[in-house]
Amino acid sequence: MATDERRSAEGKEPFVRFDRVQKSYDGETLVVKDLNLDISKGEFLTMLGPSGSGKTTCLMMLAGFETATHGDILLDGISINHIPPHRRGIGMVFQNYALFPHMTVAENLSFPLEVRKIAKSERESKVKKALDMVEMGDFGGRRPAQLSGGQQQRIALARALVFEPQLVLMDEPLGALDKQLREKMQFEITDLTHRLGITVVYVTHDQTEALTMSDRVAVFDDGRIQQVAKPDTLYEEPDNSFVAQFIGENNTLDGVVHSIGDGYALVKLENGEMIDCKPINVSRPGERTRVSIRPERVEFNKDRLHPDAHTLEAEVLEFIYMGDIFRTRVRVAGNESFIIKTRNAPDQARLEPGRIIEIGWLPDDCRALDTGT
Amino acid sequence: MRTPVFFDDRYPMIATAKHNGILAADGTPLKRSLARALRREKLRALILVMPLLIFVLLTFITPIANMLLRSIDNTIVGDTILYTVSDLNDWNGSDPPLPPENVFRSLYFDLFIAVETKRHTRLGSRLNYEQTGISSLFRRSGRKLDDIGKEIEKTLIASDARWTDGQTWFDLFAARNEGDADPELFDRQFLRIQRLQGELGNIDIDFMPSKSIAKALPLATREYTAWAIHTASIEGEDIAQTRPWESIPVALIYDMQQPDFAIEIKNWLSQSSPHPIEKLSTESIDYPLDFTDILRKIHKDWGDIEVWQTIKVHSNDYTSGYFLNAVDMRKSLDGPTIQPENKRILITLFIRTVQMSLIITLACILLGYPVAWLMANLPMRTANLLIILVLLPFWTSLLVRTSAWKVMLQQQGVINETLVWLGVVATDNRLEIINNQIGTIVAMTHILLPFMILPMYSVMQTISPSYVRAAKSLGANDWTAFLRVYFPQSIPGIGAGSILVFILSIGYYITPEIVGGTDGVFISNRIAYHISRSLNWGLAAALGTILLMVVLVLYWTYDRIVGIDNVKLG
Numbered sequence: 001m002a003t004d005e006r007r008s009a010e011g012k013e014p015f016v017r018f019d020r021v022q023k024s025y026d027g028e029t030l031v032v033k034d035l036n037l038d039i040s041k042g043e044f045l046t047m048l049g050p051s052g053s054g055k056t057t058c059l060m061m062l063a064g065f066e067t068a069t070h071g072d073i074l075l076d077g078i079s080i081n082h083i084p085p086h087r088r089g090i091g092m093v094f095q096n097y098a099l100f101p102h103m104t105v106a107e108n109l110s111f112p113l114e115v116r117k118i119a120k121s122e123r124e125s126k127v128k129k130a131l132d133m134v135e136m137g138d139f140g141g142r143r144p145a146q147l148s149g150g151q152q153q154r155i156a157l158a159r160a161l162v163f164e165p166q167l168v169l170m171d172e173p174l175g176a177l178d179k180q181l182r183e184k185m186q187f188e189i190t191d192l193t194h195r196l197g198i199t200v201v202y203v204t205h206d207q208t209e210a211l212t213m214s215d216r217v218a219v220f221d222d223g224r225i226q227q228v229a230k231p232d233t234l235y236e237e238p239d240n241s242f243v244a245q246f247i248g249e250n251n252t253l254d255g256v257v258h259s260i261g262d263g264y265a266l267v268k269l270e271n272g273e274m275i276d277c278k279p280i281n282v283s284r285p286g287e288r289t290r291v292s293i294r295p296e297r298v299e300f301n302k303d304r305l306h307p308d309a310h311t312l313e314a315e316v317l318e319f320i321y322m323g324d325i326f327r328t329r330v331r332v333a334g335n336e337s338f339i340i341k342t343r344n345a346p347d348q349a350r351l352e353p354g355r356i357i358e359i360g361w362l363p364d365d366c367r368a369l370d371t372g373t
Numbered sequence: 374m375r376t377p378v379f380f381d382d383r384y385p386m387i388a389t390a391k392h393n394g395i396l397a398a399d400g401t402p403l404k405r406s407l408a409r410a411l412r413r414e415k416l417r418a419l420i421l422v423m424p425l426l427i428f429v430l431l432t433f434i435t436p437i438a439n440m441l442l443r444s445i446d447n448t449i450v451g452d453t454i455l456y457t458v459s460d461l462n463d464w465n466g467s468d469p470p471l472p473p474e475n476v477f478r479s480l481y482f483d484l485f486i487a488v489e490t491k492r493h494t495r496l497g498s499r500l501n502y503e504q505t506g507i508s509s510l511f512r513r514s515g516r517k518l519d520d521i522g523k524e525i526e527k528t529l530i531a532s533d534a535r536w537t538d539g540q541t542w543f544d545l546f547a548a549r550n551e552g553d554a555d556p557e558l559f560d561r562q563f564l565r566i567q568r569l570q571g572e573l574g575n576i577d578i579d580f581m582p583s584k585s586i587a588k589a590l591p592l593a594t595r596e597y598t599a600w601a602i603h604t605a606s607i608e609g610e611d612i613a614q615t616r617p618w619e620s621i622p623v624a625l626i627y628d629m630q631q632p633d634f635a636i637e638i639k640n641w642l643s644q645s646s647p648h649p650i651e652k653l654s655t656e657s658i659d660y661p662l663d664f665t666d667i668l669r670k671i672h673k674d675w676g677d678i679e680v681w682q683t684i685k686v687h688s689n690d691y692t693s694g695y696f697l698n699a700v701d702m703r704k705s706l707d708g709p710t711i712q713p714e715n716k717r718i719l720i721t722l723f724i725r726t727v728q729m730s731l732i733i734t735l736a737c738i739l740l741g742y743p744v745a746w747l748m749a750n751l752p753m754r755t756a757n758l759l760i761i762l763v764l765l766p767f768w769t770s771l772l773v774r775t776s777a778w779k780v781m782l783q784q785q786g787v788i789n790e791t792l793v794w795l796g797v798v799a800t801d802n803r804l805e806i807i808n809n810q811i812g813t814i815v816a817m818t819h820i821l822l823p824f825m826i827l828p829m830y831s832v833m834q835t836i837s838p839s840y841v842r843a844a845k846s847l848g849a850n851d852w853t854a855f856l857r858v859y860f861p862q863s864i865p866g867i868g869a870g871s872i873l874v875f876i877l878s879i880g881y882y883i884t885p886e887i888v889g890g891t892d893g894v895f896i897s898n899r900i901a902y903h904i905s906r907s908l909n910w911g912l913a914a915a916l917g918t919i920l921l922m923v924v925l926v927l928y929w930t931y932d933r934i935v936g937i938d939n940v941k942l943g
Contacts, residue, residue: 063842063846064845064846065842065845084845084850085842085845085846086845086846086847086848086849086850086851086854087848088846089848090846091846091847092842092843092846092847094839094842094843095839096837096839098837098839098840098842098843099843100840100843100844100858100862101862102861102862111844111847111849111857112847112848112849115847115848115849115850115853116848159847160846160847163847163848169846
């Protein structure tokens, strides 16, 4: 499988490397602070983060539209800091597609080949191949304005790929599409780029998109990478409370580290209860911490509760029926927005508000993180 | 069993549905209910735009339509010398070499009324546009026209002193009773005076010509009626107490020399109280009345066939003459002919106007494009500052700006002095950059530049920078990205700016007038000349109409080639 090959390539020389890159627009504040990132050949890496986190700036520096204030960006081992964008050979898909409105679809695709002085016959065959690749073979004569959003998206993708770049950058390419189309395109983009074996750097602020499409995700906040990891690691083992909060839904309980030892930390919650947690970035007793538990890892059915699980008393505040799952909001240790997610199964209890229940989770699912301030 | 009757009054819905398609809930056809619902909205919209619509109609559309009409309006000739024009129709313009006697006779009486109502000089000016000298011919003839009338008056008074009395004349021509009245003649003369004087309104005129005297004295009755209408309505005097114009005795003598006079006057006298005409008709007044001779003695130019040809050619109420003049041609008996070389100037002016407008437009594009691009690509705050700088000239009077160019460009002006000081040009070899085409081009480019920059800027602002980025990421260098991706998208802005600048410059007046000298003036300066100096408004209107057509044709061409939808002003 392509994915396996990619994994094995990870040990080699990186294809793209950000080496201590900094960027400032005004000379006073840094939008990108000390960025170090290696991307291996054939990898699908997503830069995920809230707006203003510096992810788009990074992409623009890689494309050559912004220059790094400090540090090096290396492509295939060569510094590209002083290479103008048009000679970097990097394909790019823009947020609003940026299809040239005065050219037909075929002319749009032919453009990168023309500027590379490729012969007409070869150009035509490549354009046709690229259009077929995105299943838009019949649309060569249309103008971009005559296409739907999804079709424009495909054309933009085909245009970024038609000159066979090794690296393709995508800047929130699916932002303008509706949910269904977006999910379809997510699959198509990953499928296509995996098949072609090209390296993709993808920028988005949609965490679902990042998790479903990427080989690795780099979570950006405040001009820094908070964590780079595979999607499952990112979700299950967030390094800090920002990542835990940003990726998926998350329950938090604030407390103070009581003691650390034997791979577990004992945390005293605000109501005085003690729970066992996995210490992630707490190191000494007395430190304030925010404990993170995923809603689907919380169990209230005693039969299913693991014998090692720690239990707490909770009061049901609200029961929300969502079809495939139930969301139950409870009050735990003074926190009124604690959510429990349960699968809609025939034997699943539907809890009424006001009931007092016992909830619990495995200490391994409960991560003691920083307070996030 | 009852059979249902479908096409019956009881089933209107079914019946109408068959004919009118979809029905609304209450059974009326949907189209009708929709129209009713929209009518209110339309009415409201109409009321909202009404004040502006009326304003525009009154202050814009009407004057323009009126001006355009002037370019073909030639009613002044027919209004002023009505009978001459109709008699001239029978003369072919060359054979005999002078129009027949009846034309001269009609002219004598037409001209007499025109002189009395002071309209003859206007007609003279009108015809003078076509042939120089006619203006003075009319003016001079006007002064001497009543000489012959005065002589004849003396003869009449010698016959009977009562001819000095207005009542004598009134008794002669006024209808004796209802049956004797000739309202048709009255109406014709009323219209004649109205054409000459404008609307007379509802004035009570205490006179009606007599049918029976009109048989004996047709010309005199006609002229007396015209005089009576004029005197009563314009002068407001009592006809019976006023002595008529000298032309009436002339007409009287003319009529008396006609063969039917003797019998008809006897008929008239037999039913009338005694009148001095009886004595007059017995005296044989052998006064020679050759109107050709009379007029040629008044002014020798009435013997000039060209004068008569000019009048004949330009006697129609509507004429193509002004338009022909506007393109250096003139109307003649043989159809349109080219003007003599020394009078050809307007075509050259038209061509020059278009050429220079194109140069100015091009200069504006070249100078404005980089500025517009810069404004569109700078941060908002800096761009706003630039926009203010671009708009700054708008806040200065046009006249001041143009005069400033005069200071800058003249021989002893800032530019020349600087160049002399720098030693680039010699003192006795200063650049001639004003009072010629260069001056006009420089000053007008400066004045019209904002009209080019602003539409360009507003279009460029909408071009997302991601297009150029996309082009670069696809491998295009800066120049190719600009030329193939940015420039084509900015063309609508260039188009909008060019149309605006070209249309403005093609009709520009003040700047060419001040800095253009003789070389650098536009057609509009010629129009202004005809409006305010030569007073040839018909030609000015024709020139203006042609200018308007040129602009419309260019606009249409542009629409066909580029598409007016592509023009964006903001």
